[in-house]
Amino acid sequence: xxxxxxxMMSYTWAMSMFGVQQMVNLLTPGNGDLWGKAADAFDxxxxxxxxxxxxxxxxxxxxxxxxxxxxxxxxxxxxTEGLNPNRWIRLGRGVAQRTGETTLNTTQAPxxxxxxxxxxxxxxxxxxxxxxxxx
Amino acid sequence: MLKLPKxxxxxxxxxxxxxxxxxxxxxxxxxATKAKAAAYTARNAIQEQFSxxxxxxxxxxxxxxxxxQTVDLLCDSFRLKPLNPRWVGRTWGxxxxxxxxxxxxLTPAENxxxxxxxxxxxxxxxxxxxxxSTTLNLPPGEVRLxxxxxxxxxxxxxxxxxxxxxxxxxxxADRNWAVAAPVRGLLNRGTAAxxxxxxLLMLHAGMGISFxxxxxxxxxxxxxxxxxxxxxxRFIGLVHDNARPGYDGPALESxxxxxxxxxxxxxxxxxxxxxMISREALEYFWHGVGRATYFNPRYLIPGASAFKAIxxxxxxxxxxxxxTAGAAWAFTLVNIRQPEILLNLLKKEGTTLGADDAxxxxxxxxxxxxxxxxxxxxxxxxxxxxxxxxxxxxxVARWDRMVHxxxxxxxxHYFPLLKNRGRLGEIFRYQNLERLAASLEGQH
Numbered sequence: 001x002x003x004x005x006x007x008m009m010s011y012t013w014a015m016s017m018f019g020v021q022q023m024v025n026l027l028t029p030g031n032g033d034l035w036g037k038a039a040d041a042f043d044x045x046x047x048x049x050x051x052x053x054x055x056x057x058x059x060x061x062x063x064x065x066x067x068x069x070x071x072x073x074x075x076x077x078x079x080t081e082g083l084n085p086n087r088w089i090r091l092g093r094g095v096a097q098r099t100g101e102t103t104l105n106t107t108q109a110p111x112x113x114x115x116x117x118x119x120x121x122x123x124x125x126x127x128x129x130x131x132x133x134x135x
Numbered sequence: 136m137l138k139l140p141k142x143x144x145x146x147x148x149x150x151x152x153x154x155x156x157x158x159x160x161x162x163x164x165x166x167a168t169k170a171k172a173a174a175y176t177a178r179n180a181i182q183e184q185f186s187x188x189x190x191x192x193x194x195x196x197x198x199x200x201x202x203x204q205t206v207d208l209l210c211d212s213f214r215l216k217p218l219n220p221r222w223v224g225r226t227w228g229x230x231x232x233x234x235x236x237x238x239x240x241l242t243p244a245e246n247x248x249x250x251x252x253x254x255x256x257x258x259x260x261x262x263x264x265x266x267x268s269t270t271l272n273l274p275p276g277e278v279r280l281x282x283x284x285x286x287x288x289x290x291x292x293x294x295x296x297x298x299x300x301x302x303x304x305x306x307x308a309d310r311n312w313a314v315a316a317p318v319r320g321l322l323n324r325g326t327a328a329x330x331x332x333x334x335l336l337m338l339h340a341g342m343g344i345s346f347x348x349x350x351x352x353x354x355x356x357x358x359x360x361x362x363x364x365x366x367x368x369r370f371i372g373l374v375h376d377n378a379r380p381g382y383d384g385p386a387l388e389s390x391x392x393x394x395x396x397x398x399x400x401x402x403x404x405x406x407x408x409x410x411m412i413s414r415e416a417l418e419y420f421w422h423g424v425g426r427a428t429y430f431n432p433r434y435l436i437p438g439a440s441a442f443k444a445i446x447x448x449x450x451x452x453x454x455x456x457x458x459t460a461g462a463a464w465a466f467t468l469v470n471i472r473q474p475e476i477l478l479n480l481l482k483k484e485g486t487t488l489g490a491d492d493a494x495x496x497x498x499x500x501x502x503x504x505x506x507x508x509x510x511x512x513x514x515x516x517x518x519x520x521x522x523x524x525x526x527x528x529x530x531v532a533r534w535d536r537m538v539h540x541x542x543x544x545x546x547x548h549y550f551p552l553l554k555n556r557g558r559l560g561e562i563f564r565y566q567n568l569e570r571l572a573a574s575l576e577g578q579h
Contacts, residue, residue, distance in 0.1 A: 002210050004167050007174035008157070009202045014181040014195055015150065021184065021191045035139045041184050042142035048180025049149045052173035053156055061152045068144045076137055 018045065066101075070094060153177060172357040175400065179352070182397065189261050193432035200433055237438030239483060249479035250437050256469045256476070257435060263295045267302020278307045280327055284334045293512040294472070300334050300508075304341020308377075312349065317369075321377040328379075333508055336559060339382045343389025346373045351393060356400045364408050371416055384560030387416050391423020391461070396430070406450060418564040421454045425461020425497075429469075441466075442484055442494075456493040460565035463488075463497025464504075471505060471514050474521040478534060485533045493565050495537045499545035500562040506550055507559060519546055548572060 022038050050061055074092070157173065160166040185192040216222040240250045263270075270290055273283060280303075287299040304322075311318055321327060321342060322335070330338070350370040354363055374386040394401050402424060409417035425445055428434060434441040441462045449455035470476040477498075481488070488494040505515035519542040523534050549568045553559050556575050 001167075002206060004161075004171055004174075005210075006203050006206050007171045007178070009206060010199050011174045011178045011181075013198050013202055014178045017191055017195045017198065018181045018184055021188060039138040039142040042139075042146045045177075045180050045184065046142070046146045046149045049146075049153050049177045052176055053152065054159075057152055057156045057159070060155075061149060064148050064152070065145055068148060069141055072137060072141050072144060076140070 168357050172355045175355045175357070179398065186397070187265055189258075189265055189432075193435070196432045197436075233438065236440065237436075240437040246479060246483070249476050252473055253470055253476045253479075254435060254437070256473070257430065260298060260469050261430065263291075263298035264302065267299050268306055271299060271303055271306070273303075273306060276310075278303075278310055280307060280330060283307075284330060284338075287334075293509060294514070297337055297468075297508055300337040301341040301344070304338035304343075305345045306341075307338070308342040308345035312345070317373060317376065319376045322382070323377065323379045332554075333510055335379060335382050336385050336504055336508055336563075339378055339560070340385040340389055340392075340563075342377060343374060343386030344393055346370055346377075346386070347390045347393035348397070350390075351398050351401060354398075354401060356404055360408070363404060364412065367405065367408050367412055367416075371413060378560075381557035382560045384419055384563035387419035388423040388426070388461075388563040390416070391420040391425070392427045393423075394420070395424040395427035402448075403450065406454065415564075418453060418457050418566075421449070421457035422461035422464070422564045424454070425458035425463075426465045427461075428458065429462045429465035440484060442488060446487075456491065457565040459488070459491075459493035460497035460500065463494045464500050464563075467498045467501035467518075468505070471501065471518050474518050474538075477538065478523050478525070478530070481533050481537060482527070482530055485530070485537070489533060489537055492541075492567070495541040496565050496568065498538055499541045499549070499568065502542045502545050503550045503553070503559070503562050506546065507554065515546070519543060544568075552576070 018041075022041060026034055026038055050058065053061060073094075153173070157170045160170040160173070163169070182192075182195060185195050211217070211222065239246060241247050271283065271287060283303055284300065287303050288296045291297070291299040308318070308321060311321055322330070322338060347370060350366045350373075354366055370390060371387070374383050378386050390405070394405055405420065406417065409420055425441075428444055428448075429441040431441070431444075433439060434444060442459060445458035445462055446455060449458050466480065467477060502515045502519060505518075509515075519539065522539075523531050525531055545568065549572055552572050552575055553561060558571075558575065561571060
């Protein structure tokens with residue numbers, strides 16, 4: 001229990017320091033693409049964190065990520081292009097579609113132990129088992 | 136423009152899901168181990184972002200240690216240990232010893248000056264190491280090693296060249312790394328075979344850093360034994376396949392440096408496995424651990440001693456001797472231009488450091504390495520000639536016994552012998568040099 005507490009606190013501390021580091025880097029004038037470098041650093045940590053997820057959590061992460069990426073598109077798109085109704089409708093439809101697709105994948109995702117390669121899904125349908133599409 | 140907010144949002148969401156995953160793991164069988172391994176992996180990924188930023192690396196290390204000690208203290212309190220007089224005595228003893236060490240590092244003025252100058256030298260070396268890649272500014276693609284070595288010596292001048300060459304070795308190995316097949320012949324074939332001898336020790340050390348990081352990155356303290364043993368065997372195999380004969384020592388030593396600097400929780404596990412795999416690699420490993428301990432931010436705080444930390448953490452005598460020699464190696468190399476700093480160390484810790492010959496072994500290693508790597512300057516010669524102007528006869532005698540006489544023997548006898556026999560890599564571990572010299576002469 002003691003070691004687990006230390007591990008979790010260690011992670012929390014490192015994450016806090018990482019946030020401060022990125023803020024300092026962004027506020028410090030320097031050469032090169034500071035925003036791009038900061039984004040890469042965030043992506044590296046995200047990748048390493050998501051690699052520790054199991055099957056269900058990976059799908060949960062993907063579903064949430066699709067949703068929030070779409071929301072960011074809407075917010076920043078709204079800020080840059082103003083209140084263009086066509087754009088709002090297009091973006092809203094895009095977010096709904098992406099989230100729906102990810103959620104569908106999540107609910108139909110086989111167990112982590114199963115092979116999810118396209119070839120295997122096809123053979124499952126051919127043998128009469130549950131497949132990706134109802135017949 | 137949108138990439139950064141999206142990346143930030145992704146990480147926030149990933150951290151939240153990570154918390155849920157940890158909670159779910161804790162509810163399952165053997166979930167605590169899985170949760171600890173996941174936290175370790177995620178933490179290391181964050182720590183890698185600090186590797187080029189010494190300030191944040193230091194803050195992270197010091198803060199992490201502080202929170203670990205706080206957790207220990209709280210857990211002990213919950214178990215009512217403060218009611219045990221022995222626990223109270225031990226805890227207060229450690230605290231008071233720390234305060235006394237800090238006070239003696241800062242007073243009188245002579246000690247303060249040595250502490251301040253030593254700290255400045257260490258921070259300068261840390262800066263050289265972190266900026267090696269930027270300073271060398273290697274063009275993308277294949278590294279032209281001969282030209283790059285000349286450039287490192289031209290840019291680094293008479294001292295920083297050491298660290299630039301180490302950085303070059305790491306970059307060279309990184310760029311030649313192939314996922315599909317094990318890399319071979321990096322420093323013992325082709326144009327690398329024509330490299331000048333002066334750059335070989337530090338180039339091998341840099342190559343070892345690259346290999347060690349790649350081998351250790353996927354491991355956790357909870358990885359199964361066969362996987363850890365496999366990774367260590369691969370590391371040793373890579374070093375043998377790529378190092379020049381007689382120069383595998385500095386490359387093997389880098390395993391200890393990388394482990395102690397970036398994966399300290401792996402140290403006991405690697406120690407246990409190397410006992411069974413290779414005793415020689417274990418000696419180099421602990422020498423590297425000693426070197427890394429000296430550069431650890433926790434021991435840069437005035438009064439905190441890397442030498443005492445090694446004695447505290449070493450699980451056996453081989454570790455203690457090699458660790459002490461490694462820390463002495465780093466201390467001497469960093470402060471070789473100001474022997475007074477080493478004299479001050481002997482004044483404070485000379486009694487314990489003089490209990491065996493590990494410290495003297497580390498000092499002579501540095502002198503021999505400097506003679507080999509920086510042949511154009513006289514730092515090593517001047518260091519060996521230094522005679523303390525102190526009224527303290529004990530201190531003068533200690534300097535003579537632990538520094539002056541061993542260095543003279545090294546310059547006059549061991550260095551030419553080891554160099555002629557192509558065995559300079561041996562200086563990256565603790566050993567009785569007199570015995571080694573006798574054995575080499577006997578073989579001849």
